[in-house]
Amino acid sequence: MPNSDGTLLQYSWTVHxxxxxxxxxxxxxxxxxLLFSAVYLSFQSITVTILSAVCLVCSLYRYFIPAxxxxxxxxxxxxxxxxxxxxxxxxxxxxxxDRNGVLLSPFARPSxxxxxxxxxxRFGRSKRDEILDFIGRKVRGDSTS
Numbered sequence: 001m002p003n004s005d006g007t008l009l010q011y012s013w014t015v016h017x018x019x020x021x022x023x024x025x026x027x028x029x030x031x032x033x034l035l036f037s038a039v040y041l042s043f044q045s046i047t048v049t050i051l052s053a054v055c056l057v058c059s060l061y062r063y064f065i066p067a068x069x070x071x072x073x074x075x076x077x078x079x080x081x082x083x084x085x086x087x088x089x090x091x092x093x094x095x096x097x098d099r100n101g102v103l104l105s106p107f108a109r110p111s112x113x114x115x116x117x118x119x120x121x122r123f124g125r126s127k128r129d130e131i132l133d134f135i136g137r138k139v140r141g142d143s144t145s
Contacts, residue, residue, distance in 0.1 A: 007072045011134060015124030016066035028063070032056070069121055071134060076104065078119060087119055089138040097132055104139065 018025050035056075040049040057064065061081070070077040077086045093108045101122040105114045123131060 007074055009070060009072055011071040011126075011131065012069065013124060013126040014066050014068045015122040015126075017063045017122075017124075018066075020124060067122065071131075071138075076119060076121070078121070085119070092118075092139045095135055095139050102132065102135060104135070 032053075036049055036053050039052050040046065043049070065081045067078060067080040070079070074090075075086055075088045077084065087104070091106055092104045094105045096103045096105065096110075101120055103114060103118050103120050105111070105118040107114060107117075121131070121135075
């Protein structure tokens with residue numbers, strides 16, 4: 001389907017780790033319940049317990065909140081909760097795939113800044129090989145996959 005600027009949407013999928021792995025989610029919720037109980041028993045303060053819960057859950061927002069990935073002819077768009085980021089394919093010079101996703105890097109060689117300037121795309125339940133083939137066609141430079 002064409003976008004308002006005439007580009008075509010090539011791939012689109014949503015990743016929600018909370019729903020994708022029920023066993024891990026159950027273990028995480030049990031662990032968090034035990035942790036918050038221990039915080040409450042240690043400090044005897046509901047305020048401290050709620051504050052620690054908010055801080056911990058906010059740090060794990062990528063697990064609790066779904067992300068939507070959209071690959072267009074000229075760009076990649078990541079939509080999550082209240083954030084929408086867009087990068088052109090020409091901004092990326094390499095990519096590195098792992099078990100859960102692929103890091104699109106603006107650097108030709110590995111750099112410590114990749115995690116801050118790159119975009120990590122999770123595979124979720126989508127077709128890993130098709131996504132990697134598409135990224136391989138779009139990203140110029142030396143790539144490791």
